[in-house]
Amino acid sequence: MNYLGIELKKPKVAFFDFTGCEGCQLQIANKEETxxxxxxxxxxxxxxxxxxxxxxxxxxxFVEGAITRQDEIGRLKHIRKNAKILVAxxxxxxxxxxxxxxNKFSIKDVREEVYGNNLVDTMAVQSVKEIVDxxxxxxxxxxxxxxxxxxxxxxxxxxxxxxxxxxxxxxCKQNFNHCxxxxxxxxxxxITRAGCSAICIGGKLPCYGCRGPAVENNWPSLKQTLIEKGxxxxxxxxxxSFFNSLHEVAKL
Amino acid sequence: xxxxxxxxxxxxxxxxxxxxxxxxxxxxxxxxNGKLVDAKWAVVETPRFFEAMLRGMSHExxxxxxxxxxxxxxxxxxxxxxxxxxxxxxxxxxxxxxxIRLLAKHGETLQSHLLHLFFLVVPDFFYESSLIPFVRxxxxxxxxxxxxxxxxxxxxxxxxxxTTHPVGFCVGGVSKIPHKKELQKLRKDIADRFSDLEQAVKxxxxxxxxxxxxxxxxxxxxGEENYPWIGGxxxxxxxxxxxxxxxxxxxxxxxxxxxxxxxxKLSRNSFAVGALARINNNYRWLKAKELAEEFVLRPVNHNxxxxxxxxxxxxxxxxxxxxxxxxxLLDDSLRDIxxxxxxxxxxxxxxxxxxxxxxxxxxxxxxxxxxxKANCVIPTTQNNANILYxxxxxxxxxxxxxxxxxxxxxxxxxxxxxxxxCISCSVH
Numbered sequence: 206m207n208y209l210g211i212e213l214k215k216p217k218v219a220f221f222d223f224t225g226c227e228g229c230q231l232q233i234a235n236k237e238e239t240x241x242x243x244x245x246x247x248x249x250x251x252x253x254x255x256x257x258x259x260x261x262x263x264x265x266x267f268v269e270g271a272i273t274r275q276d277e278i279g280r281l282k283h284i285r286k287n288a289k290i291l292v293a294x295x296x297x298x299x300x301x302x303x304x305x306x307x308n309k310f311s312i313k314d315v316r317e318e319v320y321g322n323n324l325v326d327t328m329a330v331q332s333v334k335e336i337v338d339x340x341x342x343x344x345x346x347x348x349x350x351x352x353x354x355x356x357x358x359x360x361x362x363x364x365x366x367x368x369x370x371x372x373x374x375x376x377c378k379q380n381f382n383h384c385x386x387x388x389x390x391x392x393x394x395x396i397t398r399a400g401c402s403a404i405c406i407g408g409k410l411p412c413y414g415c416r417g418p419a420v421e422n423n424w425p426s427l428k429q430t431l432i433e434k435g436x437x438x439x440x441x442x443x444x445x446s447f448f449n450s451l452h453e454v455a456k457l
Numbered sequence: 458x459x460x461x462x463x464x465x466x467x468x469x470x471x472x473x474x475x476x477x478x479x480x481x482x483x484x485x486x487x488x489x490n491g492k493l494v495d496a497k498w499a500v501v502e503t504p505r506f507f508e509a510m511l512r513g514m515s516h517e518x519x520x521x522x523x524x525x526x527x528x529x530x531x532x533x534x535x536x537x538x539x540x541x542x543x544x545x546x547x548x549x550x551x552x553x554x555x556x557i558r559l560l561a562k563h564g565e566t567l568q569s570h571l572l573h574l575f576f577l578v579v580p581d582f583f584y585e586s587s588l589i590p591f592v593r594x595x596x597x598x599x600x601x602x603x604x605x606x607x608x609x610x611x612x613x614x615x616x617x618x619x620t621t622h623p624v625g626f627c628v629g630g631v632s633k634i635p636h637k638k639e640l641q642k643l644r645k646d647i648a649d650r651f652s653d654l655e656q657a658v659k660x661x662x663x664x665x666x667x668x669x670x671x672x673x674x675x676x677x678x679x680g681e682e683n684y685p686w687i688g689g690x691x692x693x694x695x696x697x698x699x700x701x702x703x704x705x706x707x708x709x710x711x712x713x714x715x716x717x718x719x720x721x722k723l724s725r726n727s728f729a730v731g732a733l734a735r736i737n738n739n740y741r742w743l744k745a746k747e748l749a750e751e752f753v754l755r756p757v758n759h760n761x762x763x764x765x766x767x768x769x770x771x772x773x774x775x776x777x778x779x780x781x782x783x784x785x786l787l788d789d790s791l792r793d794i795x796x797x798x799x800x801x802x803x804x805x806x807x808x809x810x811x812x813x814x815x816x817x818x819x820x821x822x823x824x825x826x827x828x829x830k831a832n833c834v835i836p837t838t839q840n841n842a843n844i845l846y847x848x849x850x851x852x853x854x855x856x857x858x859x860x861x862x863x864x865x866x867x868x869x870x871x872x873x874x875x876x877x878x879c880i881s882c883s884v885h
Contacts, residue, residue, distance in 0.1 A: 224503040226881055227479055228528020228621040234576060235568075235610055235620060240603060241596070244589055255576050256587030257476040274503045303525045306510040315509035325504055347528065347621045408617065408624030409632035413521075443515060447522075 216361050219251035219263035220294075221284055223270030223277050224304055224330070228347040229295035230254050230269055236350040243354060246361060265290045265360060271297040271304045272331045285337040290360060293333040294353075296346040296415045296448050303346070305330040305449035330449075341366075345401060346415035346448060352400055369399040372419035373412050377403040385411045391436055391444045396422035396454060413447045418454040428457070468856055470866050474501075475873060477577040477587070479529060480880020484869055486852055493849045498841060498873070502884040511831040516542050516800075516822050517628050523818065523833065524622045526885040529572065531622045532565040532613065533811030534818075537833075540688055540807025541818040542628055547803065551793040553786070554630030555687075557616055560782050561623060562686060562809075563775040564612025568620055569812035570732070570768040571606045573877045574661075575599075578765055581871050582664050598660055601653040605772075608650045612779065615639050630795035637787060644783045647776055654773060658748065661769055666762040667868055671850045673759050673843060674725050675734035676707060678810050684735070684742040684774060686810045692738050694757045695724040701808045704817045708834050713842075720842035721834075727842035730814025731876065732767035733758060745773035761847050762875045768812075800826035813837060813877050837883035840876050848872055 220230055234240065234255060250260040266288035272278060285291055296302040307315055308329050316325060333339055343356055359366040369375075373394035377384070380403055385392040392411035394403065398419045405412050418424075431441050438457055445455040472484040485497040507526055511519060520538040524531040536558055543550060550558075576588050585591050592599045610620045615635050617623030625633040635643075678685035679692035691699045691707045699707050708721045722728065736743060740756040743749060752766045802824040809816050814836030821830040848869055855865045 224505060226525050226528035226531070228525075228531065231528045231572075231621060234572065235606070238603075238607065241592055241599065244592070249587075249589060252587070253474060253476045254479060255477060256589065257580070258586045259476070273505070277503065303510070303522055304505055306514075306522070307506050310509060310512075315506040318509040318512070319504070319506050327504060327506070346525065347619075404618050405624045407633070409627070410521075410618075410624040440515075443518065447518070 215246065215248045216265055217250045217260075217263045218247045218265045218267065219249070219260075219284075219288070220254070220267045221251070221269065221280075222254065223268065223281070223298070224273040225270030225295065225297040225302065227254060227269065229345070232347050232350045232353060236354065239354060243357075246358075261287050263288055265292065267292045267294045268298050268333055269294045271301045272333065272336055273304060273328060274326055275328065278336055281333065281336050290340045291337065292341045292343060292360070293339045294343050295348050296344050296417075296450055298333045299342045299344045300417060300448060300450040301330045301332045302415075302448055302450075306446070344398070344416045344450065349401055370420040371399050372422055373397045373399050373401065373403050373406070373416075375399055376401070377406050380407060382406045385409070386430065386434075389434070391431060391441060393427075393444060393451065393455070395427045396424050396451065411444070413444050414451045414455075415448045417450045422454060424454050424456075428455070468852065468862050468865055470852070470862070470869055472866065472870065475870055477580065478874060478878050478880065480878070480883070482873070482878065482880050484848070484873065486848060486869065488852055488856060491853065491856060493853065496845055496849050498845045498848065500841070500880055500884055502880045504884045507885045508831045508833060511820070511828045514828050516546070516820070516826045516828060519820065519828055519831075520626065520628075521622075526833070526835075527879055527882040528621050529569050529879060530565060530811040530813070530816075530882070532561050532617060532620075533809055533816055535623055535626055536562060536687060537807045537809040537811075537816050537818040539626060539628060540809065541805045541820045542807075542822065543805065544807060545803035545805030545820055545822045546628075546798055546801060548629055548796050548798045550630045550796055553634075553789050553791060554794045556782050556786055556789075557631045557634060557794070558626065559686060560779055560786075561613055561616035561625070563779045563782070564609050564616065565620065566775050566812050567772055568606060568609035568613065570772050571602060571609060573812075574657075574765060574768060575602050577877070578874055581867070581874065598656060601656045605650055605653045605657065608646055611646065612643060615643050627795065629798055632795065634791050634794050637791070640783050640786055644780060644787070647780055647783075651776065654776065657772075658751070658769065661766070662751070666760070666765070667871065668760075669762060669851050669854060670759045671761070671847055673761070673847075674723055674728040675737040675757065676723060676728045676730050676839070677734045677738045677815055678808060680739040680742040682742075684739050684744065684778070688808060691808065691815070693723055693728065694734075694737050697723055702806050704806055704808060704819070704834065708817075708839060710834075710838075719838055721839045722842065727846050728839065729761065729843045729876075730836045730839045731764050732771050732812070733761070733764040734814060735810060736767045736770065743770070743774055744777040745770050748773050761843075761872060764875050764877070768877070800824075811836060813879050813882075814839060833885055835879070835883045835885060837876075837878045837880060840878065841883070844873055844876055844878070
């Protein structure tokens with residue numbers, strides 16, 4: 206790749222997956238129009254889902270999934286040691302994601318419910334940054350394909366990337382969507398970071414905040430509105446805790 | 458065969474975290490004097506406890522949560538979850554919604570099959586570690602394949618907003634419907650891509666699949682008037698037929714000491730699910746019989762490597778069936794998309810054919826509409842035992858033919874890949 210007339214060295218990148226659905230990695234392979242171009246800009250040295258190559262000499266490590274087992278901690282620390290830049294990829298890596306619903310129950314209880322007497326190894330769900338330093342977070346369940354390529358390209362060029370400060374609500378208005386709060390649903394678009402083009406609300410599905418909180422958000426006002434609309438605290442709690450991504454802002 | 462086995466017939470195979478499959482699995486096989494003494498197909502993925510997390514959750518959140526079991530077949534999980542809930546609450550969904558849902562599912566099947574065939578399987582035939590060097594040397598073919606995958610993703614996006622974790626579905630039907638203009642465009646796009654599929658077919662005709670046969674029982678949904686995708690009776694090639702509600706008697710989970718993954722069985726000690734199982738049981742309803750015939754894929758085919766070809770044939774089938782579905786939707790008013798319902802207690806089972814085979818969701822819902830109890834049985838779990846017994850037979854066959862340890866290892870990996878295992882799914 207050529208930038209300002211200078212041929213850039215291809216950075217060595219690696220993708221790693223921990224506990225999750227591997228859907229965020231799939232978004233990268235799913236970007237058909239630019240997939241061939243994108244992989245020609247980097248040297249992929251470790252990407253188990255699509256490649257048998259397994260090398261440790263990567264500069265940028267993309268880490269997908271939450272941490273839910275002791276052996277994952279060691280693997281993650283090893284990756285941190287090798288990588289110059291570690292990027293948490295997707296809501297599970299950034300916040301724990303839906304996996305963290307498990308934390309509402311005791312380990313003994315969930316283990317018995319699913320595996321009976323079989324002692325499978327597991328622990329409370331943690332995000333990547335709870336274990337190691339993270340240089341950059343790309344949230345989303347799943348990540349947005351377009352946003353990923355923008356961010357990855359900026360990382361390669363050493364340029365900054367700034368997330369939008371305003372909430373999903375703004376994008377929703379830009380798309381002329383009907384407001385789902387007005388339709389009597391709990392929607393967390395008013396407090397969630399924009400950048401997804403309000404895709405869920407476009408499909409008439411409320412926003413549950415997978416991208417984490419917007420810098421400019423007004424939770425007290427949304428909370429007040431939801432309570433005035435007659436939703437119970439239990440109903441609100443189910444939605445704000447679904448992705449485990451809003452707890453720093455949305456408190457009941 | 459056994460008579461050929463000499464003193465060199467000791468083989469030990471250990472593969473930790475097999476690559477180019479979804480999730481983390483290990484292969485361990487030991488053969489001494491030509492006899493299998495140890496075989497493990499061990500799933501080492503971290504479990505996520507979805508069934509435990511579902512307890513106490515509102516029923517309308519269940520499809521959103523269970524979609525996250527799998528990044529590849531999230532539409533399939535969503536539809537199995539919705540069907541289980543709708544059967545528990547006695548909801549009949551409108552015919553228009555049924556067609557819309559099936560169209561999105563066809564997009565997912567096409568997307569998933571192409572991902573498996575080209576990204577995961579093809580590199581094996583060229584002794585490449587991944588598709589990336591293959592892309593450089595086969596740019597035109599890859600552009601055709603990527604255009605096809607682009608079509609698959611745009612089918613999902615048109616109907617369900619995106620391919621992974623869909624947004625257009627709800628209990629009772631669908632929450633959003635595409636405009637007729639979008640459907641017309643999709644119809645044209647599908648028609649335009651058959652030539653790309655033909656190139657993919659031509660390419661696969663040049664590949665020589667491993668020659669291996671082991672008699673197997675195949676389980677799938679049973680087609681009544683069409684090739685089956687969502688709901689209906691269950692059938693096996695050994696002649697078993699059961700209702701959807703009897704899925705536990707169709708899967709019979711059991712545990713063997715030599716492996717960590719759960720096994721399932723029906724008439725034998727293992728069975729197979731997936732594209733080959735669907736075609737073996739429902740060949741008469743297949744819309745792509747001519748293509749199946751070009752590959753001499755006829756029921757009942759017992760070569761597990763033919764699951765790759767069965768997937769290719771299903772790509773053609775879902776493209777043809779999608780054209781028919783869109784034609785029907787274009788003649789429809791597209792108004793009746795969601796059934797109203799009252800929340801009440803109930804229990805329901807939803808069986809859906811997802812890319813890797815038959816998937817079951819089973820929920821008990823209380824009178825407030827909260828999930829009390831949930832069970833999900835995943836296709837890969839059902840294939841685990843069959844993968845292992847195939848592997849043992851394959852290893853015995855190949856060492857009898859004097860193959861080296863490296864060659865046998867490679868064949869074992871190819872065997873696992875041909876089942877297209879989705880390991881994250883299987884340890885949900």
